Amino acid sequence: MQEFMDVLRRQAHYFGPELAKLAYERGLAVTKPDGSTLPIPITATPVILDAEEIKRRAQLSAKLASATLKMARAVLAGEDPGRLLGALSPLERTLAERTWEQSRTLATTRVDYFVSAGRPWALEVNATIPAMQGYSDIAARSFIEVVARHLRYPEKGLAALHTLNGNNALALYRALLDGYAAERDGQLPDTVALLCRKNDAQVTELRWLCERFREFGADADVVHPEDVSGEDSFTVRGKKYDLVYRHLFVRRLEQSPAPWVEDFLGTVPGKKAVFLNPPASQVEVKTTFALLSQALTEPALADSAGLTPDELEAVRAAVPWTRPFRHGPGTGPDGATVDDVVARVSEEPARFVLKRAWDYGGKAVFLGRSVGTVPYEERVKGAYGESLTWAQLCARAATDTQGGGFVVQEVVDTQPEDHLLCGQNSVLPTSFFVDYSAYASVGLSKQPAWGGVCRGSMSEIVNIVGGGGVLPLITTEVAAKLLLAWKAL
Template sequence: MQEFIDVLRSQARHIAPELAELAYKRGLAVTQKDGTTRPIPITATPVVLDAAEIRRRAELSARLASATVKLARAILGGADAEDLLGALSPLERTLAERTWRQSARLATTRVDYFVAGGKPWALEVNATIPAMQGYSDIAARTFIEVVGRYFRYPEKALHALLALNGSNALALYRALLDGYAAERNGKLPDTVALLCRRNDAQITELRWLCERFREFGADADVVHPDEVSGDDAFVVNGKKYDLVYRHLFVRRLEETPSPWVEDFLGTVPGKKAVFLNPPASQVEVKATFARLSQALAEPALAQAAGLTPEELEAVRASVPWTRVFRPGPATGPDGERVEDLVALVAADPKRYVLKRSWDYGGKAVFLGRSTGTVPYTERVKAAYGEPLGWPELCARAAADTAGGGFVVQEVVDTPPEDHLLCEPNGTVIPTSFFVDYSAYASVGLARQPAWGGVCRGSMSEIVNIVGGGGVLPLITTEVASKLLMAWKAI
């Protein structure tokens, strides 16, 4: 598909203004606390993958997510439960203790990867708010429509082209409906609530999802915690909702308490309404992911969690060596037995990355090979109040118990890629981006919907969309080929 990318590069200045403007208008934006919005940049250069590869990564994610859920349940049911529970905030812990036994069905999860040598390496599993289904669809749909019209692709055929590319919003909708049917003897919900806080950072994405749900046939609304009530039902302004999709961090409820919602979140899969994406902090905690890697070296751990051969093979094929970061003996990344894990990591900074076990936004992620750089120094000072070299940081992190302490992971060496970033004013900026790939999956459903993925780009190796960077449209090879043919026909 290099020919397609080359054409886009030559024509980017013509498509960039409409691409940026329309993506922002549709909701590719971050909402500030005061309600104003900041555009999330989109690239004029997409990620192009075969549909079969997108499906393969979704299937891989389904196995990894299922294995992580099983492992979290095994840990919470065993002697090491405090390792996970101790990482959580008070309300997160309360909800986890109330719901973990019943939280076997997660309508949506997301596994984040770096791709090296064409092979995806899983960095973590997202299960609390595995968002960006809307962002990914906005980017892909806007790209296909803007490029298609500029390339004079037949207008009446654009809808078929969009359908061919797939939709994460549609996959999410089908996952929610399938989960609801499983809980309500085959019935479908009459009403759907998308629950989030006011001026949520991703409120524009949620409004996009709500609009798509309505297009799919649902009576859907975005609702907020302060609006909800009901003695035996989930009610907002007199309207009863059958199904609730939660986009609400539990820690946000601690900032602005809502006893009714807190109680609602503590019952899975819900009595007042069906609730299929419960807070699953114990699944997303990185210490759980570290034990997923550890299970390869400790068959007893895999057996206690009930991991299948297929799940273990998925871990073996895609999870880089990851361990809970503590002093003492461990199995190293080459299978060797080491006397002290902290000493091993401190001696070889280029090989490792430290991550706080329970944190958001990549704030406490430290790349050993970035030691001495401004970003490294700023992160360390923000975490510990002073600059620290790598050995000193390792010692401090190993003794730090906040958020469940740290995990260490072998670095996935992914090179930056050259892309064309569309600024909100339509300017095209050549940019060197580190690009990740996130694939969605469901856990506990009878079948997987047709999940796709989302790609983010950042000038930092620590990729986080709210903190900067942009979204790259994910386009299938078949769609790209049809667009290229249209261009050649002009």
């Protein structure tokens, strides 16, 4: 679709500001603690993929997410559950211990990838708050509408373009309904609560999802922990809710305790209401992901988790070499036995990345090939209070137990891409590292029609709240129709 991208680059200064304005109005924004908002930048240059490829990546993610849940369960049922539980905060650990045996359904997960030479490589699995379903839809829908109108595409055809492009909010809604029906003998919920903090950083996304749920027919509301009560039901201001969608980090409850909600989250899939995205911190801890990679060379580990041949093949095809970062022998990324994993990683910084096993926002992620750069120095000093060489960092990280210690991963070679970043008064060229995230469900009778979301950042450590933007994800079929409209002008 290079021809279409060329058209967009030539025309972006005409439609880009309107695209940024519309996306921001719809909720593509970060909310600050005082309630004010900052727009999340959007690009005029989308990621374009065949619908079948988007589907294939969602199916791959379903296998990886299922395997990760199985591995977490195997560890917690084994002789050393502390290797996962030890990474968690006190409340996270309490809830994990109370719920892990019953947590077999994850209505929504997200697998984050870097794509290298057309091949997606999974970097991690998100299971605590696998967000951005709303952000992704806002970006794609806003792009389609603004570009279509600029190209004078028939207004009556916009709904068909949106349908052709997919809908993550609808996939999430169907996942929640399917999960609810499985728990309540085929019934559907009358009321749905979207639970988040007041002025949550992503509350505009939650409001977008709530509006979509209402369009789909649900009596849905955004609610907050301090407002919830009820002796035998999940009740907010006298209104009872049948189904709860949780968008709430457990650690936020430790900062602002809400005993009722803490107790509610300790029962899966819930008695006072059904909730299908439990705070599965043990699944998202990067040690769990590292053990998936390790299972490829240790059949006993794969067997203990009950990994299927399809799940193992998904790990083999998409997970880069990843290991718990600790001293001792192991199998290196080339398949050869190494005497000491830490020493091996220390010798070749350009090949590896260190990640704290349990952390948010990429604050403790260290790229060996970035040694000597300002971002590397800032991160190292932020973590350890002083400048460290790669060898010194490896020595410190190997014995650091905070957040469950570190994992090491073979770096995925990705290069920055040229994009056009839209503001409400400008369109500027920028160079972005771009990731691809695909959604999936675990434990449902069937997968909804999940899609994905793409983020861009000037840093290789991509994070929206910490800076960066969203790239509209557009199917080849939609792009082709828009290109025809341009040619018809």
